[in-house]
Amino acid sequence: QSVLTQPPSASGTPGQRVTISCSGSTSNIGSNTVNWYQQLPGTAPKLLIYSNNQRPSGVPDRFSGSKSGTSASLAISGLQSEDEADYYCAAWDDSLNGPVFGGGSKLTVL
Amino acid sequence: QVQLQESGPGLVKPSQTLSLTCTVSGGSISSGSYFWSWIRQPAGKGLEWIGRISTSGSTNYNPSLKSRVTISVDTSKNQFSLKLSSVTAADTAVYYCARNVGATYIYYMDVWGKGTTVTVSS
Numbered sequence: 001q002s003v004l005t006q007p008p009s010a011s012g013t014p015g016q017r018v019t020i021s022c023s024g025s026t027s028n029i030g031s032n033t034v035n036w037y038q039q040l041p042g043t044a045p046k047l048l049i050y051s052n053n054q055r056p057s058g059v060p061d062r063f064s065g066s067k068s069g070t071s072a073s074l075a076i077s078g079l080q081s082e083d084e085a086d087y088y089c090a091a092w093d094d095s096l097n098g099p100v101f102g103g104g105s106k107l108t109v110l
Numbered sequence: 111q112v113q114l115q116e117s118g119p120g121l122v123k124p125s126q127t128l129s130l131t132c133t134v135s136g137g138s139i140s141s142g143s144y145f146w147s148w149i150r151q152p153a154g155k156g157l158e159w160i161g162r163i164s165t166s167g168s169t170n171y172n173p174s175l176k177s178r179v180t181i182s183v184d185t186s187k188n189q190f191s192l193k194l195s196s197v198t199a200a201d202t203a204v205y206y207c208a209r210n211v212g213a214t215y216i217y218y219m220d221v222w223g224k225g226t227t228v229t230v231s232s
């Protein structure tokens with residue numbers, strides 16, 4: 001059971017916009033910034049969004065993040081086949097004194 | 111461009127100690143105010159943070175693993191290491207090392223190793 005809650009799956013067709021939600025509590029998302037990681041099949045996670053809505057250099061602006069209260073969302077616009085991956089949200093948790101992850105959402109491009 | 115590489119035995123017997131090392135290349139492990147973490151991922155499952163260390167040796171561990179985990183750093187070798195004692199089959203996973211930016215409020219892992227698979231089996 002992950003501390004942050006994500007839907008196990010999401011899907012969309014090429015060109016569509018999809019969103020993935022991440023729900024937490026006051027000790028994690030409610031108090032700290034949210035990050036998103038993309039894990040392509042058979043590879044290590046890659047930082048996709050940090051500090052709620054910041055993109056590292058090289059990440060396309062098709063990817064965007066937002067946060068409100070104790071929830072956060074990742075949006076992917078102009079969906080492409082290469083976006084098919086697992087996506088994880090994460091945030092520092094003040095109660096656990098460490099970072100916590102969501103269970104991951106598997107994105108399928110139909 | 112900083113790169114991380116995990117190394118260590120791929121097979122560990124139950125009740126023994128799992129030992130892994132992460133070698134940092136392309137930069138000094140001591141430069142900048144970074145933490146260095148270990149994260150693991152059982153096959154087909156999500157990510158679990160194990161713990162982190164600063165280059166001054168300050169550590170934080172996942173409470174669920176704290177009694178069995180030790181993370182250390184060797185700045186002269188540009189490496190940090192993980193020891194997990196009394197392993198069971200439940201510790202079978204891909205183990206990643208990662209560089210961490212920030213401390214708490216803003217905290218993310220911006221560079222990851224490729225991961226190493228550790229199987230616990232007799």
